[in-house]
Amino acid sequence: MEDQLRNLRTETLSLIGRLTDEKAVEEARVKVLGRKGDLTQFLRGLKDLPPDRRAALGQLANTIKAELEEEFDRILVEVRRNAEMRALAEDVVDVTLPGRRMMLGRRHILHRVAQDMIEIFRDLGFQLAEGPDVELDYYNFEALNIPRDHPARDMQDTFYFSDNVVLRTHTSPVETRVMEKQRPPVRIICPGKVYRRDADMTHSPMFMQVEGLWVDEGISFADLKGVLVAFVHEYFGAGVDLRFRPSFFPFTEPSAEVDIQCVICGGSGCRTCSNTGWLEILGSGMNDPEIYRFVDYDPERYTGFAFGIGIERVAMLKYGVPDIRTFYENDVRFLTQL
């Protein structure tokens, strides 16, 4: 009888190992453990045995019963899980099809470029300043050491509203307005739209600039170089070489144009850089003592520097846009491209 019991266990375990669906598991459980099941019958038959054998076999039978019950429970979970996995495997979507997207707009590329620059200059200690687009001749020219009849006015073809009122040709007037109200130290950047009477592939009658001004005691040309080198390395990459070469602006002395190594050819020479390997990206210089006269700063005590960058020029170089007018045509295919 003990063999019979052990055979039943072995057979049942082997049956359980072969079960694959929930219904078969239930049927097998009933067949073995049900009211009329094989093991139940066997347990019932024990009462006819002598007490000493009955106790030993009874204990074995109960152990086996507990084991089989546990096995049936386990296989039931397993079978159910497998069944669910099979069902899921058939419920398939094409994951390559597009999802339900939100419509997303985009900032104009020029504003993004300006924003990036502003953030770099903020990190370098500059504060923002803004001023009017329609500006007095005084702020746009006179107070920047560009008197009437000065040939330097030819450098910028100006839009006029009257003899005294112009569309600003640069954001430098903001600097004078700030200096009028604030004693040094002054560290500002002035982003904004500026206007010159010119329109072709590389000139738009309206364009954007970021200008900067730093006035304090003991500021030198070497500091100007330091700040602009930091900016260029941060914006264009630490490996980009740059050079300062003498130039002329009426409001700075000495004045310097800053060229960066051509971002297109890496300096070996190409069409964009006219084979020079260099690209002019900003104008700068030490503040001319003359402009301090207009804001009552002591030129002996305070030195400083100023610089100006054309946003379009930088964007054109950075993204390879050949025609400045593209920025202002606002073709959505362009606006959403970069």
Added chain:
Amino acid sequence: MLVSFNWLKEFVEIDQSPAQIADVLTMGGIEVEAVTRVGDSLDRVYTARIEEISAHPSAETLSLARISLGDRMETVVCGAPNIRIGQIVPYAAPGAVLPSGLEISERSIKGVRSPGMICSAKELDLGDDASGVLVFEPGTKPGLLLTEALPIIDDWVLDVGITPNRGDCLSIIGIAREVAALTNRPWRRPHVRIAESSQHIGDKMSIEVPDVDLCPRYVARLVEGVKIGPSPFTVCLRLYRSGMRPISNVVDVTNLVLMECGQPLHAFDYEFLQDRKIVVRRADPDEDFVTLDGQERKLPPNALTIRDGKRAVALAGIMGGLNSEIHDGTEAVLIESACFERFGIRRTAKALGMSTEASYRFERGVDPEGTFWAADRAADLISELAGGTVLAGSLDVYPNPIVRSPVTVRTSRVNHVLGTSLTKDEVVSYLRRLSIHVDGSDSDMVTATPPSWRWDLEREVDMIEEVARIYGFQNIPITTPRYRSAPDHTRVNHNRISKVADLMNAGGYVEAVTMSFVSREAAREFCYLAETAEELELLNPLSEDLAVMRTSLIPGLLQVMKRNVSFRSTNLRLYEVGKVFTPVPDEELPREDLILAGLATGRRYPELWHFNRGEINTRGAVDLTRDVDFYDIKGAVETLLDGLGVKDAVYVPSKAPFLHPGKSADLVVEGRTVGYLGELLPAKTREHGLEATVQIFEIFVEPLFVAGCKESVFKPIPRYPYVERDLSIIVEEKVSGDTIKQLISRLGHDIIDSVILFDLYRGESIPEGFRSLAFRIRYQSEDRTLTDAEVQEVHSQIAELLTREVGAAMRE
């Protein structure tokens, strides 16, 4: 300005290549924009002597030229009218490739074999003249490569950009001086020695300068017995390489000297100068004058004229007169070399809209000490090229010599400004390289006197710049300035604009940037929010489309829409944040207000495959083909205000004349109309050449920032469940949503948490002129769970109130 490298080398010793010199100049502040090799592609072009000319057997306009190449002869077909026996001409042999790319081969022309051709100046890029063959000077040796016979041809041209402060560099000698300073070499100016006649110029001519304020110096020389003709090839080539056109020997000399030393000259036909005198004075009021370009001009007040005894003969420093011009029969030439006052010339040139090589240089300042030399140089060259004799002496009116003031330069200040540690000796040596006279025995300080040609060195800082230039900007160290950091209060405003942009972007709107100026019509058309109907007008607009400052951003966005629609981008959501301009009475500057404008047109939903089988939402199928309407644009505005924290916003029907009268609203924030939104009037849409309906809005941004910056205060999150009850009513169309909301809130029950409209229905079962509105009302208490009875009580009160106040009928 174009600078011939060969010419440059006449005035300064150069070891470097043209490219190296270009770099030296650029890094010294004279920007070289291009370096071009010229005259190098003339490999198989030779000098040849024309020995015989015979007629072409079958073509009347052609002839056969037998040419000698020294050791051999060739016969070529030639069509030029100007060939003569004995001329030395350029001959391009078969295999030569001309600068235009044309390859010369032996070919038959009208039946006659022609091994190569005789070339014009233009064909060889040695001049502009294409009317006949180029003829060299008689002494030129035939049979040599062109570049061997005339080494001047093989050259480089530097295109230099001269900044307005450096008038002294507008000449070959000027550039030579810079090269000399930057490379630490001497420069030289040709020595002029003239064989003068015994007669003195003073016997034949007198000069008076009453307006000496506008003409500090006036020098004249007289050359008699000249013969006007073409200039020799070398002179023509120099002018051509300088971008000038040869005219005749005398005029060419004035241009050559101008290019050489930067001093503009004028040559008068002496015979035309009445009373044999020159008077330099301001024009008469309203005087008319015909300049040598044939134009009659009304002279502006204070225009300086050069006159003879009777009339004006030249517009000083700008252009000569037609009445005294050099012509083919001119025999005596009066050379004018003057120093005119810079700003006077500029004012007159500007007033007349003229700019000439002369005026350009006078405006930037010519060397007052150079005038005398230039007159001598020109007289000498004229007698050399045009024959004639130079009369003894010059007339030189220079009553108040221009003196350059000495400038104090402190070595310590140089180092302070530049961040360098130069010694006094270094500073002195750099200045001296620029012909600046330096004096002084102090350990720090020197006095520096600039040379006569430098108008721009008046202050210590000007000298510091010179030191920096010669020292080299690249040698100045790189340092980081020290500063005390401070909170940045300016970022707040800027960040708000970024926030507006972010919110619009999140709603699918794409930012455009349009011009700040628009047409007058556009400015008037959308001028609704502005306080006045005036617009700010440009005196010199680029075009009528860009004539006045914008009063609204909508014209710009409509234009953007139009462009995009023309490229078949028809589903558009656009916005712009920018300034509008309003003139203010009695103020010089206008008001500038930041405004946000938006435009939406086309489909409401993007192309989505998910809904293709009519996906169902709470109200039915999503209609993918639906276009945006009023509530789309209003939703965008509401979302924006929500994002900015603006809580108090009211929408009232708008009276904007360009909007659909029934689908438009003004936005009122804190009692002030700050914007509008709605559908563009169909007639307007058509006027702008558009077909689709267009939703627009425009809002002043500043009031939103003010309204939105109120601090929010924490309100506890309710811990008890809410109860929702629906209320469905039928009311007349004229009863607005706001009216109902206001009535409900007037009840003052604090358990009413929110009232949301979730359905609006017209049509079947609803009488004409009525609509059905369904509200979901949420009841909520902060301190207890609400009972059914309690909610029902308030809900019934609402129903009664609406019935009583607006005649609402309850719907089941």
